Structure formats: C-alpha cells, structure tokens
Amino acid sequence: MARVDVTQDVVLERIVARLRSELDLNERRCYEVLDPMAPPAVPVGGEYFVSVALGDGTFVSGEQVSGNVTEETTVTVTVYTRTALDSPDRDKYLLRESRRGLLVRKKSILAALVGYDLNTEDDDSFLRTLLEARRAEPPTIVERNTGDGGVYLGVLRMEFACDFDWDLT
Numbered sequence: 001m002a003r004v005d006v007t008q009d010v011v012l013e014r015i016v017a018r019l020r021s022e023l024d025l026n027e028r029r030c031y032e033v034l035d036p037m038a039p040p041a042v043p044v045g046g047e048y049f050v051s052v053a054l055g056d057g058t059f060v061s062g063e064q065v066s067g068n069v070t071e072e073t074t075v076t077v078t079v080y081t082r083t084a085l086d087s088p089d090r091d092k093y094l095l096r097e098s099r100r101g102l103l104v105r106k107k108s109i110l111a112a113l114v115g116y117d118l119n120t121e122d123d124d125s126f127l128r129t130l131l132e133a134r135r136a137e138p139p140t141i142v143e144r145n146t147g148d149g150g151v152y153l154g155v156l157r158m159e160f161a162c163d164f165d166w167d168l169t
Contacts, residue, residue, distance in 0.1 A: 004124040005068055005167035008054065011126070014118040015075055015162065016052050022112035025050060036076035039144045039153055048081040048100040050109070055159055069166045074134060077113070078157045079105040094154040095139065102139045102156040113160055128163040135159045 012032055020030045029049050036053035055074030063070035081100045095103050114133050117125045137157040144151045 001119075002124050004120065004126050005165040006120065006126045007167055008071070008073070008164075010120065011073075011118070011162055011164055012052065012054060012075065014120070015077075015113070015131075015160075018116070018118065019050055019052065019077070019109070019112055023050065023108055033078075036078050036157060039080060039142050039155070048079055048105055050105075051078045051080075052076070053078070063165075067167070067169045069168060070128065070163070071166060072161070072163045074159050074161055076157055076159050077109055078155060079109065081105065081154045082151060094141070102154050106136065106156055106158065109158060118162070126164050128165065129161070132161040133158060134161050 016030060016032055019025065020027070023030065029047060031051060033051040033053045036051065036055075053076045055076050057071045057073035060070040060072060079102060081094065081097075081102060095101050097104065110133055113131045115130050117127050117130055119125050135158070139154060139156045142153050142155050144153055
C-alpha cells in the first residue's frame with residue numbers, strides 16, 4: 001500500500017462510500033450534493049439522510065510542481081431528519097431520538113470519519129493527514145415545500161478536513 005495522488009472526485013467518492021459503509025446507508029440516503037445548504041427531497045418518515053459536499057480549498061504554496069498540487073480542503077457532511085412541529089417534546093426528540101436524533105447521528109458521523117485515512121479501490125491511501133473534524137453548526141429546522149404542504153427537517157452540518165495531492169497527469 002502506497003500514498004498516491006488522486007483527483008477531487010475520488011476524495012468525494014471515497015468519503016461517501018465510507019459513510020455508506022459505516023452508517024449502513026444506501027445511495028438514496030447518502031449522496032453527493034453541490035450545495036450543502038439545500039435540503040434534499042423529502043425523506044421517508046422515520047429515516048435520516050446524509051449529504052456530502054465539497055468545501056473550500058487552499059492550494060499550498062511551495063507544494064506545486066508539474067503533475068502534482070497539494071490542496072488543503074474540506075467537505076461538508078449534512079444530516080437531515082424529519083420532525084413534526086406540533087409535538088410538545090419536538091426539540092428533545094429531534095436531538096436525542098435513539099435512531100435518528102441529530103446528536104446520535106452527529107456521533108456516528110464523527111466516529112465514521114475522524115482519524116481515518118481513505119483508500120482508493122486499489123487500497124492505496126491518498127490523504128496527507130487523517131480525516132479531521134473542523135467545525136459543526138448548531139442544529140436547526142428547515143421547511144421543505146412539497147407542493148401539498150410543508151415538511152420540516154432537523155438539520156446538522158459538520159465540516160471535515162481532507163487534504164490531498166492532486167494527480168495532474
């Protein structure tokens with residue numbers, strides 16, 4: 001096993017694959033998005049969804065040569081869970097429900113990513129450092145208009161560092 005240079009699509013693909021594997025999610029419940037702020041299609045009741053979006057990147061001065069550029073970059077992982085606004089214990093349920101509460105999901109996402117390297121399909125590693133949690137936004141509620149009324153989703157976003165070297169060949 002060696003550390004190799006990759007392209008950013010490989011970084012995104014392997015993070016999604018790790019989350020799907022570790023959280024036992026299918027393609028419908030864990031997927032890539034362009035905009036980490038946009039809510040997904042309305043989730044099926046009782047389920048939670050996870051999206052992964054590319055974040056900001058900085059190209060490292062002094063680590064840019066023909067065929068290879070180092071990028072210090074991030075990905076944003078967002079978890080969504082459906083909630084009913086008329087429940088008197090809505091916030092407690094939204095945060096703590098044992099299967100899809102936002103704090104429960106936050107813990108599982110942190111456990112799935114923090115401190116891990118990522119590997120290509122050939123089992124070569126490519127991150128310059130292990131995956132690292134950088135920041136988390138406070139939980140919130142957003143409304144998703146379904147055309148026949150609104151659905152409310154609990155949302156929690158986290159940002160992870162995933163520095164790598166671009167393969168420019």
